[in-house]
Amino acid sequence: MITNTTTIRLEIEKGIRQKGHSLSSFGKLAGINRGIISGILNGNPPKSISIRQLDLMAEALGHPEGWMYEYYVDECFINEKADWRRIKAFLLRCTEIGRYDCIQAVLDRLMEDLSNTVSVFGLAEELYEEGKVKESLPFYECVIENEKHQHSERLAIAHYRVFRASIGENTEETFRAAVRFEPFRDRLPENFMLDGLFYLANIYYLLQNWDTVERYAEELSNLVTMVYNIESKKIDNDNCYLPIKTERPLVFYYGQSSLIKGVALEHKGHYEEAKKYILQYMDLSWFKGLDEDGEKEVHKLTYFATANMYLMDVMMGNITVLPQYIGFLENHPEEILPAISNILKAANEYEFDIDEILSKFANVIKNDFVYSKSQSKISLTSRYINLHYQLAIYNLRKQSNNEGISNLIESLKLSIKIYNKNKILDIIALMQQIKSIATSEQLAEYENLLKGVGSDEKINNFVHSFFRSN
Template sequence: MENTTTIRSEIEKELKLGGYTFNSFGQATGLNRGIFSAMLNGNPPKPISVRQMDLITKAFNYPEDWLYDLYVDECFYDGRPHWKRVKPFLIRCVEVGNLRCVEKVLSRLMEDLNHIPTIFALAEELYEEGKLKEAIPFYECVIENEKYQHSERLAISHYKLFVASIGQDFEKNLESVLKFIPYRNRLPENYHLDALLKLANIYFNLHQWKEVEKYADELRNLATVVYKNEVQKRKNKYKYKCLVTERPLVVYYGQGYLLKGLALEKQGFYEEELEYICGYRDLSWFEGLDQVGIMEVEKFRIWAEANLLNLSVIMGNVEKLTEYVEFLKCNPQEVLPGLWTITESANRHGFLIDNILEIFAEELKTVSSKVHVRESYYESTFILDSCANLFQQIAVYKFIHSSYSEGLHYILQSLKLYFQINNRNSFAECTALFEMYRIRSSEIQLLEYQKIMEEVLKNAKENSPASIAYKLG
């Protein structure tokens, strides 16, 4: 076999160039002299393992994937795939970023579609180990080659690919959502619940309230059905097996109500939201709660209290501000969404909140920091977007009350965050606000604004079709 001989020829050539004997090179690599000899001179030659290849490469001081192209045929020694070599080789290729060799091996494997379950199992193994990015090529392989278009395996692959692709870039998140949505109803219940919650949250960050309503409704309905089934199954103590989900079941049930209510609030349907707040205000009746579930029920109680105060303030009830401020002092995690509500309401109804902004001045300085994001029970993308929204509302408040320098300061902070998460619509809105008050900006603020715009231009060039094509080429 020509390529098998080639990998051995490469090793033999380097042995001669380095003046090695089998004995001296065995010492350099830590490989037994007899095993090394059998790899090169055996009849037939002993197959080379991935670990042995890596030790040989390291001893020759070459880049770690030096022999990887030649090793592809070693995976198909005697013409058949040998999983003891194929699996570790694929994992190593992904780890070192050699996707070319991954594609070569997968292409050979897909000559027989009976290998799809094995590829899927590898993807699942990597995913369970937390290696989401490493699992992507294998889920993609399943998606491209699965012959049964309504199979659960295909739907799970689309879901896992969707999860792996979600990040802080709003535009890319939306692209991932649109690719995944057609497969959501083909998932098993545990993944289906997770998927609907993620979809509703992503659309919430995108401020697409009708879509939030749609997936919150689906989530609430599915969680209700699953809960009833779980209660029924639990009656048979000996055969009961709990449904394994990413979050406690009560989370999906409560979030279905919470997200629906918040979407209604954002559209101005305040009375309708009250009905949904009642749906998650007290979930202590939920059966099967463990310690984590009890903690989640407490979170929903706090959120319900916060959102009831939100509604009062949004509708212009200034008398509730003192109570709301005291609530925020006792619940630091709610300061960010709470201040957003207070400031937005102040801009709408025209009341003053300078004293409230002063009370939370320190929190405003750190609210978007990495420490705050890490310690919050809210997702980082939601926090960054909420920070940007809050800063924008504070800027508007400052402009209304002629505090132009402070307003421009907050607009710049908002621009940075919107750029970070690639929220183009909100970024454009903030840019327009800055331009309206540009004449009031200081030299330092103008320089800061210019730096942001330079980053925008640089990013646009790097992500232009011509630039991407050049990189791929």
């Protein structure tokens, strides 16, 4: 009976004959001892082949990388028993050359015994810690699909790793990743949970779901306060204090919980209440256990609080602070883009003129990518979406119709790019009201963009109503 393992050996023997080699000359060419090759081909039972040996022989025979890998899966299961050392070496090699078909075949065999999820999880963590995030994902997905204990920390971490890796440029896909991860957030170790809540809050910020942003800010606040109280006691009582291992300094999460809560309240129009939360992160120099990185975070938070306090005054219609706010922005150009969007929002609400401000920062706004290299693309794109949307309203209010509609179309382009469904709906609703003042070229461009908005039922209903009314 010819099996996959005998097929590999038959192909090696055939290749050796065709090349006219003896075992000795082939061994020298491949860099493998003649006795080992003989044991592999002629032993009774045959000696197992390591993946390294198979690669060396494939190269000596002139075959490409990954030769016979689909047959090698059986080599990992001697007498149907998993040889983890051999399996791990094979899986790592498959990740290097992208043979995910072989990875899946091995994982399917391994999951015949669900206790192997422990080893698979360990391999996933090893790859992740080495920065091989994409390569680790099939192994985390395997754990997610096969972990028996639904409340295990291992399963929660696997969900968390996949969630973090899924945060990308498409808001709809990122949202799906968030929904999948959410039920497992409170099963994580505290150091992972801090980041999990922080990223969940930021995703719902991009989706403009302010109630959910507020909820996750509160969860983050409760968690980080509890962790800080424990850490604070350790600092007071332990001369050899070692801080909890977190991705960022603990003070970052402490400050961000108040910052995010304040932002959510701001977007809900609760400006006075938002100010109370701004004061909570205005000065965190009292925070225990600050190292150099922690001190930097305290400085950043003070800077954000200063900017946001100016912003709250403007959003409440107090335009007397605008000169001070503008002076602050001139010294902190990285804040200009989000600030201008919010100043525009206030100008639109309270109907005041900011032409001079827009003119002052025209070049900086246009080239803001220079100041935003550390930002995610989705976050930066969202800022430009809001900027052009508010500019559209501002220009339309000032009867600059052509410019306003151009701004609205630009906002739509960017919203479609990252599939920000909520903003697409806002733009379509506004365009329905003003389409009579659009030029034929603008309408043609707009209609062409609408054809690429996807298959969402609510959006499509808006789109169809637009075309029916034309």
